[in-house]
Amino acid sequence: MTGWTRRHCTCVEVRNLTYDEAAAALRVKRRWLEDNIRCxxxxxxxxxxxxxxxxxxxxxxxxxxxxxxxxxxxxDAPTTDDQHALTEMPTIRSLASIKPAQGRRRATAVT
Structure with a gap:
């Protein structure tokens, strides 16, 4: 085939895997790869x-x-919650705007 390209391949360094290595990586039997190699x-x-x-x-x-x-x-159809999450970014507060929480008042013990 002339002009055939491997457009799906993005490998920087191609490592050619054998049938056994590919079968192990895909968790299938070697025989399945051999039987279906044409497609x-x-x-x-x-x-x-x-x-x-x-x-x-x-x-x-x-x-x-x-x-x-x-x-x-x-x-195919994101929910309104998904669309809302994608369009609205959370506001980032500056360190100066953060105030300490109010302390809790201790209940007075009745003796």
Whole structure:
């Protein structure tokens, strides 16, 4: 494929993970990676087995993430409380404006 880029990869230093290392990181069986390699992001160099970088693993996780409709609705529609929290920043008081709390009066003991 000419012009193919790895736009999803943001690795500064690429570490090529083997099937076993990628399976351990994803907590899946090596066989699952081997069986599904055609539809998973990976790198292939010549006749060597496929290798994965950490960005590939993040993309595989995103591809296999299942969100129930209820969770998707929560993500799509923020509540009014969320909108209020995002738009209003708390006021920061200066140190000079802070006053000591009033002391409590002790109850007089009746003897």
């Amino acid at each position: 998973l992001p990976h790198m292939k160099f010549g006749g060597q087995p496929a290798v994965f970088c950490h960005c590939d693993l993040r993309l595989i996780q995103a591809m296999r993430t299942v969100l129930p409709p209820e969770a998707q609705r929560v993500l």
